[in-house]
Amino acid sequence: MDKKRNILSGYRVLDCSIAMAGPLAAQRLGDLGADVVKVEPVTGEWQRHTAAGGITGNKVNVSFLSLNRNKRSLAVDLKNTEGKALLMELVKTADVFLQNYRPGVAKRLGVDYESLSAINPRLIYLSISGYGETGPYVQRPGQDLLLQGMSGAMLSAGREGEAPTPAGQYLVDAITGYTAFEGVLAALLHRERTGEGQLVQVNMLDAITTIQMQELSVFTVGGKPQTRSAEPHAHVYIRAPYGAFATSDGFIIVAFPPLKLLGELIGEPSFLDMADETDSWSRRDEIFAKTRDRLTAKTSAEWLELFNAAGVWAGPVYGYADLVNDPQIKHNGTFVEYDHPTEGRVKTPGFPIKFSKTPSEVERGAPLTGEHTREVLEAAGFTAEAVDRLLAAGVVAATEPEAEEEEVRACATAR
DSSP: OOGGGSTTTTOEEEEOOOTTHHHHHHHHHHHTTOEEEEEEOTTOOGGGGOOGGGOOOSSSOHHHHHHOTTEEEEEEOTTSHHHHHHHHHHHTTOSEEEEOOOTTHHHHHTOSHHHHHHHOTTOEEEEEESSOSSSTTTTSOOOHHHHHHHTSGGGGSSBTTSOOOOOSSOHHHHHHHHHHHHHHHHHHHHHHHHOOOEEEEEEHHHHHHHTTHHHHHHHHTTOOOOOOBSSOOSOTTSOSSEEEEEOSSSEEEEEOOOHHHHHHHHTOGGGTTOOTTTHHHHTHHHHHHHHHHHHTTSOHHHHHHHHHHHTOOEEEOOOHHHHHTOHHHHHHTOEEEEEETTTEEEEEEOOSSOOSSSOOOOSSOSOOTTTTHHHHHHHTTOOHHHHHHHHHHTSEEOOOHHHHHHHHHHHHHHO
16 A cells, blocks of 8 residues: 555654553554654663563563554664754654653653754644643652542442452553544644644543543532442442343343333343332442342343343453454454564554545554664664764664564574
8 A cells, every 4th residue: 555645644753652651642643654763762662671461572572562563663872962962853854752751851851842842843742641740749650550540430330348440451541542642633733724833741640530521520510429339330320230240151241221121031020110210320239239130040142132132231241352253343353463573473453443545554563672773864864874883882773673583583493
C-alpha cells in the first residue's frame, strides 16, 4: 500500500515517552501513518527491561513489542550536550513531541515546551503526567493501580465491606493513552486551520475521573450516594440483578433483565410480582442472591441459549483463550500477525479504527534499541562520517538488525 495514502502520512512524531500511556498514544499515531521516531536512551527504554508476565522474548520483550510497532528507534544520550543538540535539530522539522517524564525533568533536560516551541512554533507538544504538572500530588507516582484506587470507580462494584477488585486491564494507562491520542489529533487539526502549535497536557487522574461522567453526575447532580451491597453487585448505579454469576460449569454475565421475565426463565416465583424500577433497587441483595442460587442449576451454554432466545441481556465470561478464538473477533480481524526480525511470528491486538480508504497496517514491528539511529540522523542531514563519530563517542547508539538476526538464528540452531 502507498504510504502516502495513510491519514497521518507526512507528520513526524518524536516519542520520548516510557511505560504504557505515552507509547500507546504514539503507537496509535504510527498506526495512522505518522513517522514515529522513538527517542530512547542508548541502553534502551525502561519498558525494554521490564517484562510483563515475565515474558522476555528473544531481543524484545512482549511489553515493549506490544506498544512500539510502527516506530523507528533513535538511541541517544540526552544528558550529553551533543545528544541534546542532535535532538534539537530533529525538533526543527517535527510535528509532535511527546513525553511523560516526571514533572520537572523535561525542563532540567531543556526539552520543555517553552524551549522546544522557541525552536519550532508549529510544534504540538504533548505532556503526560500522573496527577497534573503542578499541585499537591505532583511528585506522587503515576501508577495505574494507584490511580484506579483514587478514581472512586473501584467502590462502584463488589460487596460492601470487602476489598474492591481492580480492573483486569491497565485501565488508567489505556484511557490516558487514548485521551492523549485524541488531544494530539485535535491540536493537529487546530494547527491545520491556524498554523499554531501548542502545549497539550493530559494527566491520568483527570482522564480516569472524566471518563466517569455519568456515574459522577448521578452523585453530584442526583445526590445518590455510592453504596455497595452485601452481594457482589457489578455497579452501584445499575439495578439488580447485574453481575457475574456461577453456573454449573462456569460463569455468565446477566445485565438487569425484566424481573418478571427472569423469574419465569429461572423458576423464581418471588420475582413475578416485583417492579423493575422500585424493587430492583430496594431489594437488590435479595434479587442478586436468588438469581445466583437459581443459575447453578444449568450450564453456561444452556442459560445463554435460554436467555438469548428470550431477549435477556446475558453473555459469557471469557478467558483470553476464549477471546482470541471467538468467531466475531476473527471476523473483525481484531488481531494482526506479522513477522518480527528477532521475535518471529507475532500475533497481537491490531487497530480499533477501520478506515475504508486509509487502512492501518503494521509496517514495522517494535524496533531494536537504536535500530534506526543512522537512518534518522542521515535523513536529518547528518553525514555518515558525523554519525560514525557520534557512535564512537557514545552520544548515540545503534543496532544493526542483520547482526541481531544472525545471532538469533545461531542461538536457535544451538538449541
